[in-house]
Amino acid sequence: MYGFKNSKEKAFSQTLGFQYYFIGWAPLGDIHCIGKDNGHKHNVMYKKAMINAHRRIKPHIHHTPVMTSRLLDEMVGAKLFFKCENFQKGGAFKMRGAVNAIMQLSHGQKEKGVVTHSSGNFAQAVSLACQSLGIKAYIVMPSTAPQVKKNAVMGYGGMLVECEPTLQAREQNAKHLVDTKGATFLHPSNNLEVILGQGTAAKELLEKRPRLSHVFAPIGGGGLIAGTAIAARHFGSSCTVIGGEPFEADDAYRSLESGTIETNRTTNTVADGLKTQLGDINFPLIQQGVDRIIRVQESEIITAMRLIWERLKIICEPSSAVALAALLKEKGAFQGEQIGILISGGNVDLDQWPF
Ligand SMILES: Cc1ncc(COP(=O)(O)O)c(C=O)c1O
Numbered sequence: 605m606y607g608f609k610n611s612k613e614k615a616f617s618q619t620l621g622f623q624y625y626f627i628g629w630a631p632l633g634d635i636h637c638i639g640k641d642n643g644h645k646h647n648v649m650y651k652k653a654m655i656n657a658h659r660r661i662k663p664h665i666h667h668t669p670v671m672t673s674r675l676l677d678e679m680v681g682a683k684l685f686f687k688c689e690n691f692q693k694g695g696a697f698k699m700r701g702a703v704n705a706i707m708q709l710s711h712g713q714k715e716k717g718v719v720t721h722s723s724g725n726f727a728q729a730v731s732l733a734c735q736s737l738g739i740k741a742y743i744v745m746p747s748t749a750p751q752v753k754k755n756a757v758m759g760y761g762g763m764l765v766e767c768e769p770t771l772q773a774r775e776q777n778a779k780h781l782v783d784t785k786g787a788t789f790l791h792p793s794n795n796l797e798v799i800l801g802q803g804t805a806a807k808e809l810l811e812k813r814p815r816l817s818h819v820f821a822p823i824g825g826g827g828l829i830a831g832t833a834i835a836a837r838h839f840g841s842s843c844t845v846i847g848g849e850p851f852e853a854d855d856a857y858r859s860l861e862s863g864t865i866e867t868n869r870t871t872n873t874v875a876d877g878l879k880t881q882l883g884d885i886n887f888p889l890i891q892q893g894v895d896r897i898i899r900v901q902e903s904e905i906i907t908a909m910r911l912i913w914e915r916l917k918i919i920c921e922p923s924s925a926v927a928l929a930a931l932l933k934e935k936g937a938f939q940g941e942q943i944g945i946l947i948s949g950g951n952v953d954l955d956q957w958p959f
Pocket of ligand 1: 696724725726792793822823824825826827828829877878880921923924948949950
């Protein structure tokens with residue numbers, strides 16, 4: 605009835621249909637008027653929505669640097685541009701999506717605060733974004749989360765709610781806070797406003813380096829790469845998006861293969877930010893805009909992380925090294941190209957070191 609050309613276009617439109625259901629409590633501002641019957645219009649609206657998201661969040665985020673390394677270029681046989689979101693506020697790209705989604709809430713919603721459940725970077729980003737915007741943040745974290753991460757959340761003024769280390773307990777606690785405090789739930793990756801915010805990292809990179817032929821990004825819950833796909837389509841020139849994923853948490857790779865959202869069979873990976881699952885808002889965007897996903901072994905992630913520390917002289921966390929690991933694995937296919945790599949975060953537990 606909507607005249608979809610193919611299953612990808614249908615899936616894309618369904619994303620827009622679902623948005624009220626999943627994020628109806630967080631109004632969609634720029635994108636609420638997207639029609640369901642015109643693929644071109646969808647695209648124009650996504651471009652405008654990302655431009656507006658970027659303008660909105662700019663006062664609250666860092667415009668992060670782009671770094672290069674002659675030695676890494678030689679090692680890969682291509683020209684590499686690293687977008688360093690490890691220097692982002694809160695230590696990861698997550699601040700972009702958190703600020704964008706929170707700023708889009710109504711006055712009434714802002715007064716009641718927001719709630720999320722996360723054991724990692726999104727928890728810190730929501731706490732920091734809320735502190736910066738003067739809003740209450742309830743953060744549900746498993747009691748087993750590293751103390752350093754709990755401290756960071758509390759240090760940014762987030763109200764920490766500890767729970768059993770199961771997804772069910774996290775969801776139940778978050779729902780309780782929604783029910784009792786009237787707080788708005790923010791999903792770390794399956795929320796269109798979060799996705800648009802995350803995509804601004806690639807938008808900045810492409811504005812600086814418009815001739816990139818590929819951008820590599822790690823995949824966890826799929827928010828970063830879905831936003832990157834929107835950015836590449838609208839701010840790049842024939843730029844493809846390639847995902848990196850650990851073999852140990854390869855739900856996205858298998859989901860692209862099968863055409864339906866698959867679950868992780870294992871999550872035994874050093875890349876702790878990539879253990880999460882794709883969602884039904886970001887999956888169609890990934891299907892439409894991600895060229896391929898390259899899976900990597902744990903040893904390959906560690907090698908890539910060491911190279912980034914050693915050659916770029918910067919701290920990155922294992923999840924963000926997965927993008928370079930993917931490129932190194934298939935470097936033969938990218939000879940002579942200009943390639944963007946998202947260094948997505950730099951939050952590592954320094955208590956492991958003898959400082
Ligand atoms: C450092 C880092 N990189 C990548 C990701 C993956 O992002 P997404 O869940 O949006 O796919 C995460 C998610 O927590 C992360 O913390």
